[in-house]
């Protein structure tokens with residue numbers, strides 16, 4: 001288990017893990033339009049019961065994301081490199097649609113091109129993510145970057161840089177037909193957790209600023225192709241790193257609170 005849990009009694013430890021899981025799942029799925037509240041998300045995950053009148057898909061999505069978090073912790077606790085099949089397994093957890101569609105593969109790279117509209121001043125421009133034929137090559141470079149950053153991550157600044165870089169590169173490539181945002185917000189945390197810190201979670205209320213950061217970066221560097229370096233550097237990546245730094249506060253505060261409760265209980269300091 002990550003270092004931020006060190007020195008905490010079992011019950012406090014279990015509570016902080018659950019709190020982080022609920023907030024991470026709720027924040028990340030709400031960013032994508034999930035209608036469950038934080039309380040409903042926790043209820044569905046913990047009780048396995050449904051919330052009357054809410055879409056089945058929203059229930060499946062939060063349960064799948066919570067499973068995805070467990071898989072991320074497994075990657076953190078395991079020795080050895082993270083591989084393509086780790087990402088495919090995670091995608092299968094996150095993408096819960098039961099309808100089989102050969103053009104929308106679950107647990108495999110996308111088969112069809114995808115893109116998004118970006119509003120640039122007064123203009124609306126179409127931005128195309130990596131072409132399906134370029135994804136394999138780009139994602140091999142992305143996995144190399146992930147495994148390199150995991151090995152070279154030594155403190156808070158390194159962990160933050162690794163998270164922002166991996167998150168940005170993942171959504172810029174957009175290797176899956178869907179689920180790219182939730183995947184990025186999960187796997188970019190592997191080096192953060194491995195370095196002993198709680199996960200960075202993008203607050204749902206900052207959705208506009210978050211998408212603005214990603215759009216500015218994408219517009220500035222253009223669409224990726226197989227020749228691209230996995231993460232061209234520019235000022236917008238630095239701005240995104242700062243955005244991620246602010247987003248980190250929520251989980252760091254939760255851990256500080258857990259440590260305060262532990263100190264009060266024991267009447268002494270914990271590391």
Ligand SMILES: Nc1ncnc2c1ncn2[C@@H]1O[C@H](COP(=O)(O)OP(=O)(O)O)[C@@H](O)[C@H]1O
Nearest residue numbers: 032171172177178179180181182183214215218
């Ligand atoms: N202009 C952009 N450039 C790069 N990534 C973007 C841009 N706009 C949105 N995104 C990312 O794409 C995600 C949505 O992609 P999608 O595959 O539907 O993921 P999910 O199903 O998890 O929502 C957003 O959450 C965000 O992370």
Ligand SMILES: [Mg+2]
Nearest residue numbers: 032178179180
């Ligand atoms: Mg989506």
